[in-house]
Amino acid sequence: MPPGLRAAGGVVKKSGKKAAGGFTGIEFHKGKGQHILKNPMVVQSIVDKAGIKSTDTVLEIGPGTGNLTMRLLEKAKKVIAVEVDPRLVLELQRRVQETPYAASLQVIQGDVMKSELPFFDICVANIPYQISSPLVFKLLTMSSNFRAAIIMFQHEFAMRLVAQTNDKLYSRLAVNTQLLARVSHLLKVGRNNFRPPPQVDSSVVRIEPRRPPPPVNLREWDGLVRLCFLRKNKTLGAIFRQASVLALLEANAATMAALQTGAPDAMQHASMFIDADTAEPADADPMEDDSAAAPSDPNQLRGKKHKFSPAFKDHVLAVLTSRDMSDKRAAKLSQDDFLALLAAFNSANIHFSP
Incomplete structure (x- = not known):
């Protein structure tokens, strides 16, 4: 990405001549x-x-x-x-x-x-x-x-x-x-x-x-949106049929089940919201890169054997069908659509963050 712009007034060139603002000797990079x-x-x-x-x-x-x-x-x-x-x-x-x-x-x-x-x-x-x-x-x-x-x-x-x-x-x-x-x-x-x-x-x-901020778990939200925009012109039905996606979601479901037993580490991790200073490196784009690998990204599972149960697959696809979302594409979904879809998945114990 190209460098940005600065409202730096009073610059001069290497010649040392004064410019607007009256300052000299500054070389800008x-x-x-x-x-x-x-x-x-x-x-x-x-x-x-x-x-x-x-x-x-x-x-x-x-x-x-x-x-x-x-x-x-x-x-x-x-x-x-x-x-x-x-x-x-x-x-x-x-x-x-x-x-x-x-x-x-x-x-x-x-x-x-x-x-x-x-x-x-x-x-x-x-x-x-x-x-x-x-x-x-x-x-x-x-x-x-x-x-x-x-x-x-x-x-x-x-x-x-x-x-x-x-x-x-x-x-x-x-x-x-x-x-x-x-x-x-x-x-x-x-x-x-x-x-x-x-x-x-x-x-x-x-x-x-927005004040107050929306009552949404940002880690869950970003996990869902990240998955949907991995291939934004594919239907959600096609995305959620992928073995890597189903394996990831079923693993998350197991983590959430353990969390409900009160395991301290899982409880602490699940309560975190995404933070720009801690969730990803400082030079990453936590809101921008639609294909970057992350904890909620099935790309991390490439090269691995994807295991999931047929019953879990049916469960996930049933949620999509109940919201009439199977044939929808991420590029066509509004904020309200994503919010409704996340609520439906979470209600069905399907989660997008470990």
């Missing part, structure tokens, strides 16, 4: 996503669409040298900026010195994916694109009751986030994200709005967490 959002109208549009109140604390991820930061400080009570590059931290601190906003800015140097995020009301982010999916998942599974996140993504990724049933880009990413949040596309940002221009266009997306 394209490979780290350090492209500069140079269009002030786009910066202002992002701030306007964020809906910031004068009492808000704003978390800004990837502030660069602060073009967007300065506009956010004009609107918010406080801005907490998380920046991994120590050079940019220094430039941001210098930029805000001796301004009325110096006391309103807190800068945290570090990797946002490895940092414990403080309280905030609104998140505004221009990020390296390789962390797009993990960051969305981290934000949506944290306990903080933030109001919205306004994030710049690669345009295609943004379109996948907002995709609806029957859309070409409808995927596990869209289903999982929209379970936890309302997602809307705000504006497309062409590559020529950045210096140097990246290879792709960008889009700004608004993500509003």
Whole structure:
């Protein structure tokens, strides 16, 4: 996935000449996503669409040298900026010195994916694109009751986030994200709005967490959705007839039976929800990769002998038939369809996480 874009203002080239913002000597690295959002109208549009109140604390991820930061400080009570590059931290601190906003800015140097995020009301982010999916998942599974996140993504990724049933880009990413949040596309940002221009266009997306969150076991939910989108254009009947799927589900059923006896390890494991920091490696896309192997993925069983009982197969297919789902395809299913299917399977003691 291509690197993302940064709203890093005041950059100069190696020649050392001053640019907007008055800072010199900073060389930006394209490979780290350090492209500069140079269009002030786009910066202002992002701030306007964020809906910031004068009492808000704003978390800004990837502030660069602060073009967007300065506009956010004009609107918010406080801005907490998380920046991994120590050079940019220094430039941001210098930029805000001796301004009325110096006391309103807190800068945290570090990797946002490895940092414990403080309280905030609104998140505004221009990020390296390789962390797009993990960051969305981290934000949506944290306990903080933030109001919205306004994030710049690669345009295609943004379109996948907002995709609806029957859309070409409808995927596990869209289903999982929209379970936890309302997602809307705000504006497309062409590559020529950045210096140097990246290879792709960008889009700004608004993500509003559902409060309260849906009463769904996320491990069970993701296990079902992952299976269904392994072959999203196959019917569910075909997917749930696969020997690897049936063997996996019957093994899960045995684990759940043991859990009901009160086995401590099984009880602890079953109570876990998926977490971006612990369930998968930091560089994985826990919401995006429709075919990645995971604890609930039958691909892990390739090369093994798949054993399941005929009675269990009949049991699984009976649930599909009772919901009139055997001939349906994942690409055609809505959120309500997935929720109803998960409830029916769980009620029949069929589970998608060990």
